[in-house]
Amino acid sequence: MRNYRLWLKLALVSAFIIFTNVGFLGRIQLLWGQTRYDTLVGFIGIWLIAVVAIFAAAFHPRWPWRLGWALVFSATAAFAAAYYAISGSDFSVFDFVSLWNARHEAGRAADFYGVQLLHTAGLVFVAGLVAMGFSAPLSSARATVWTRRLALLPILPFAAIAGIVLMKSGGGYQALPRQFAPLSVAAVAATKVATQGAHARGEVAWTPDPQKRVKSIIFLVDESVRADYLDFTAGNSFTPDLPALKANFVDFGPAASGGNCSHYSNVILRSGARRDDLTVSINESPFIWSYAKKAGYRTVFVDAQGAVVKDPSRLTNFMTVNEARNIDRYVSLNNVPPEQADFELIKIIAEETKGDQPVFLYANKNGAHFPYDATYPKDRVIFGPTMTEDGTEASFEDKTHRMASYRNSIAWSVDQFFVRFFKEVDLSNLAVVYTSDHGQAIAEGKLTHCTIENANPREGLVPLLAFASDPTMRHELETGAKAGHLRASHFTIAPGILEMMGYRRNDIAQYYNESLFTSPKGDPAFSSGDIFGMFSKDVLWHPIDLAKDYREPEAMALRPRTPALAQSVSQ
Structure with a gap:
């Protein structure tokens, strides 16, 4: 029974990653075809760290850690999946700025996109919680020790993706793992919004002719x-x-x-x-x-x-x-x-x-x-x-x-x-x-x-x-x-x-x-x-x-x- 739970969890977490991340293979083909090998190496490297971090969090022996990361990954992936279903593109820094400044329209958007939000986001969120949340002890004591040691590893891909978005002037987020990318993008965008210096607006330099104005x-x-x-x-x-x-x-x-x-x-x-x-x-x-x-x-x-x-x-x-x-x-x-x-x-x-x-x-x-x-x-x-x-x-x-x-x-x-x-x-x-x-x-x-x-x-x-x-x-x-x-x-x-x-x-x-x-x-x-x-x-x-x-x-x-x-x- 223990092996059954282990294999079931491995399968569910793998499915959660695969089905919420369309575009992975296409991105690899694009980077390879454009001979952008250094970018390709970095892309694969972030993905490897992210996958290890997700599995480490999913198999953490203590339920507060496991459930906490499950909530973060599920919510982030659910948002990314719903946004992709509606827009046909990954969530970007400029999408964040658009949504933030149109936040007063949230009710209208929910009315209009209710079906996609409910079906897509709800399904992904529940699937992520189920896949990552239930307990399935590892058969190896050493592996269990390592999952405990790697409890904070998910912070690394979050930070790495945010760094890439900064270096790429708001880009570079495409096809990165959606359990991390939207939150990283939002963090960069929020920082930019909060820290961008105020511009000085000019004064009106011209003098109008009141005889020529329309009342x-x-x-x-x-x-x-x-x-x-x-x-x-x-x-x-x-x-x-x-x-x-x-x-x-x-x-x-x-x-x-x-x-x-x-x-x-x-x-x-x-x-x-x-x-x-x-x-x-x-x-x-x-x-x-x-x-x-x-x-x-x-x-x-x-x-x-x-x-x-x-x-x-x-x-x-x-x-x-x-x-x-x-x-x-x-x-x-x-x-x-x-x-x-x-x-x-x-x-x-x-x-x-x-x-x-x-x-x-x-x-x-x-x-x-x-x-x-x-x-x-x-x-x-x-x-x-x-x-x-x-x-x-x-x-x-x-x-x-x-x-x-x-x-x-x-x-x-x-x-x-x-x-x-x-x-x-x-x-x-x-x-x-x-x-x-x-x-x-x-x-x-x-x-x-x-x-x-x-x-x-x-x-x-x-x-x-x-x-x-x-x-x-x-x-x-x-x-x-x-x-x-x-x-x-x-x-x-x-x-x-x-x-x-x-x-x-x-x-x-x-x-x-x-x-x-x-x-x-x-x-x-x-x-x-x-x-x-x-x-x-x-x-x-x-x-x-x-x-x-x-x-x-x-x-x-x-x-x-x-x-x-x-x-x-x-x-």
Whole structure:
């Protein structure tokens, strides 16, 4: 019986290691094929130490040691397996930074990825605890002595992997044992976040012309809205009211986002970062609030996503206390249902723009953030079956259900939003810029956005629309839209808004080489990962072909459940 328990434990621990570490052989083949023999030796060496450490911990004769390490290894491997199942990649330093700064979205992520998290992470965690936790005494007394002596050996691979990640500037973690790597990566990332020195932001050096400023500037940053899902074709069933509103907009067409994560794109937009010097400008440029204050604007920030997060005091998307000091009114819509948050935003806009005081209002719309079915009323289901057809989102993992839910969300949070906006807001002496923080890559069991490596172009595909009541400014925006056709990006927005505030184009051109009013520079691309220069000033850019049709066949094949329902949405 004793030998049976020993062999069973050996088999279970081996299976726990093997089945939670896909990519091991592929990494060896890659390193060998690239003749990176020194890296290959180090890779195998860490693996050998890690395997010995896992088995030593699993066979430790004292249960507190055995159970303690079992909890660590099981939790780390469970997280790694679930993250890989969702993202298709190993957990990196930049993933940690993304998750840390989006931690207020944990509830939404759990709702959307609940099936993968429960099934994958739960299975791996339980399997690891069972494999490592139960007692199976070794037949050799000497072996038992050594397992006792090696109780702290697991610290070595944790430290070694962390050292490699540091030396590789955030890289080098690929295919290393997932019982160790995620915790090592998190430790390095947390250290970098905690110790990175504060950058000194510059002061606004230009003097605006108050005679040329627009009285009210509204900057709307939607959530997870893809450009190709806004349909301005008359008679379409997806966004049926947008065609009637088309004349209001200057349409820059599909654009490239700054980043493929909410917090990255928003801090790029608020900081007025430049594409040609991203890691420096994002840390040192004056925030857009500083420009607005110097130009005489009352500054307002509205977080319409507070309806889900329910935290009125949170600072979102890398916003700091120092940045918030230049915001005169900070609103977190945490007391309204999520599907009504964007319409509550309209009320705030109408209130803020009706007086004589110039106002600059930046809003994070609730938009189409997952879980999609929480972003629109239940009586506004145009397409189906949706992801919550049986009451729990993510119960359906096929793309058709996801597309139906996403299309319903767009129809409500964009189409119906602008119908109400143009009815309820005073449009005189007003300028509006509308975009989204990032797009969506809607595939089963994968990240919809925030992918670090090999990001899907759909993650960076966003709309870019503008409105101006002043005929001269509208003409100049139309000229810029033509010049920037199929080349527009987030990086043109901040300098365009500065001109709306009354700053002179010649001054702006000293710092920015592109704008809403001028031709964009460079080929369209969006960034991911380290945009703050934590390890390197080399930004990871993902090219995007804005002329390509990225729409999924499943999305285009959707039809309204009843014609009457589609018509009722547009009324």
